Amino acid sequence: MKIENRRDEIIKSAAILFKERGYSAVTMRDLAKAMGIKAASLYNHIQSKQEILASIIIKLAEKFTTGMDTIVNSNKNAIEKLERIIELHIDVTLSNADGLASLNNDWMHLEEKNLQYFEKMRVDYEEKFRSIVREGVAKKEINSYNIEIMVFSMLSTLRTLYLWYPKKDEIDAEILKRDMISVLLKGIIPNKH
Amino acid sequence: MKIENRRDEIIKSAAILFKERGYSAVTMRDLAKAMGIKAASLYNHIQSKQEILASIIIKLAEKFTTGMDTIVNSNKNAIEKLERIIELHIDVTLSNADGLASLNNDWMHLEEKNLQYFEKMRVDYEEKFRSIVREGVAKKEINSYNIEIMVFSMLSTLRTLYLWYPKKDEIDAEILKRDMISVLLKGIIPNKH
DNA sequence: GTCTATAGTAGGATAGAC
DNA sequence: GTCTATCCTACTATAGAC
Numbered sequence: 001m002k003i004e005n006r007r008d009e010i011i012k013s014a015a016i017l018f019k020e021r022g023y024s025a026v027t028m029r030d031l032a033k034a035m036g037i038k039a040a041s042l043y044n045h046i047q048s049k050q051e052i053l054a055s056i057i058i059k060l061a062e063k064f065t066t067g068m069d070t071i072v073n074s075n076k077n078a079i080e081k082l083e084r085i086i087e088l089h090i091d092v093t094l095s096n097a098d099g100l101a102s103l104n105n106d107w108m109h110l111e112e113k114n115l116q117y118f119e120k121m122r123v124d125y126e127e128k129f130r131s132i133v134r135e136g137v138a139k140k141e142i143n144s145y146n147i148e149i150m151v152f153s154m155l156s157t158l159r160t161l162y163l164w165y166p167k168k169d170e171i172d173a174e175i176l177k178r179d180m181i182s183v184l185l186k187g188i189i190p191n192k193h
Numbered sequence: 194m195k196i197e198n199r200r201d202e203i204i205k206s207a208a209i210l211f212k213e214r215g216y217s218a219v220t221m222r223d224l225a226k227a228m229g230i231k232a233a234s235l236y237n238h239i240q241s242k243q244e245i246l247a248s249i250i251i252k253l254a255e256k257f258t259t260g261m262d263t264i265v266n267s268n269k270n271a272i273e274k275l276e277r278i279i280e281l282h283i284d285v286t287l288s289n290a291d292g293l294a295s296l297n298n299d300w301m302h303l304e305e306k307n308l309q310y311f312e313k314m315r316v317d318y319e320e321k322f323r324s325i326v327r328e329g330v331a332k333k334e335i336n337s338y339n340i341e342i343m344v345f346s347m348l349s350t351l352r353t354l355y356l357w358y359p360k361k362d363e364i365d366a367e368i369l370k371r372d373m374i375s376v377l378l379k380g381i382i383p384n385k386h
Numbered sequence: 387g388t389c390t391a392t393a394g395t396a397g398g399a400t401a402g403a404c
Numbered sequence: 405g406t407c408t409a410t411c412c413t414a415c416t417a418t419a420g421a422c
Binding site for chain 1: 298
């Protein structure tokens with residue numbers, strides 16, 4: 001039970017509202033109402049609406065970047081690396097599902113500097129993902145289907161986990177990891193022996 | 194080369210802008226500028242901004258509903274039905290990738306009546322998808338992993354096709370269908386014989 | 387069918403009292 | 405740290421001329 005300051009509470013409330021309606025459709029008056037205060041009072045804790053968005057998105061993007069770097073630098077084969085990536089996405093989703101909505105849908109409303117920083121992290125992340133898949137194909141650990149189709153098929157599912165997982169909370173996190181790894185890597189059709 | 198009326202051009206332009214920035218962040222002035230006219234002139238062709246959104250989303254949702262009904266009523270096994278669903282999503286994405294952004298991200302900005310109509314179509318669609326997977330598991334055509342994980346893994350990928358496919362247009366539509374079916378159903382790891 | 391002008395509302399953000 | 409009051413800008417939409 002960590003003691004939060006007011007700024008963190010505002011950002012947490014904002015993430016929930018941004019998830020429901022998107023950054024542009026949420027007003028500072030909406031956010032203030034959710035906090036039980038007036039809009040003007042928000043500005044004692046934050047500089048601008050934009051700062052809230054950046055705070056949500058950049059923190060999450062950096063988590064993914066750090067996680068991916070650890071995986072890339074590990075001594076594992078391509079399949080094991082993909083398994084770690086799946087776990088990374090599940091862990092981040094469990095810790096901050098609301099914020100992931102902004103990262104996925106509202107990153108384009110970031111201003112100049114943060115937008116560039118975010119876009120670079122996103123491109124780098126995808127490229128590292130792509131390299132792992134390419135390496136797996138080269139070593140025959142992975143089928144040689146079109147690389148982009150494999151990468152974006154997996155990435156699309158992982159990126160939108162935040163949309164449905166919180167609603168299906170009867171699913172245990174360990175079962176989620178285990179079945180998600182099976183479904184994404186081995187498919188849903190039984191293996192013929 | 195079909196002759197379009199002004200209303201259709203407006204809706205097409207709007208879909209592109211909504212895809213780039215989202216419904217709430219696009220103003221009628223932005224849309225007018227993209228059309229090379231003034232904002233007031235738009236209202237000779239459409240009733241409201243809301244009408245544009247509804248026109249984009251409802252048409253697409255009905256396409257999916259009709260397509261799914263045809264598949265459900267066909268005499269095919271579960272795997273074949275899933276293959277037809279994958280093709281349905283690819284076909285709709287190829288015909289209107291821009292509009293799918295609104296369907297995915299801006300449906301919550303629909304007003305009352307259309308919102309209810311849309312939400313019913315979406316829930317029904319997911320339930321039919323789920324039933325097909327459940328039937329496949331019962332008949333041992335599909336592995337018995339958690340149903341929700343299988344359904345949303347496939348659906349997430351299919352729903353976000355619009356985000357990356359237009360950028361990778363070196364991929365032929367037939368290769369996309371073939372490889373997507375393989376990746377989603379059989380996975381990326383080679384079958385052991 | 388497009389324009390200018392404008393009504394009416396709502397947005398982000400600040401000033402200054404308590 | 406929160407309030408009321410308010411600034412300034414921008415939004416959707418309409419009226420009426422051409």
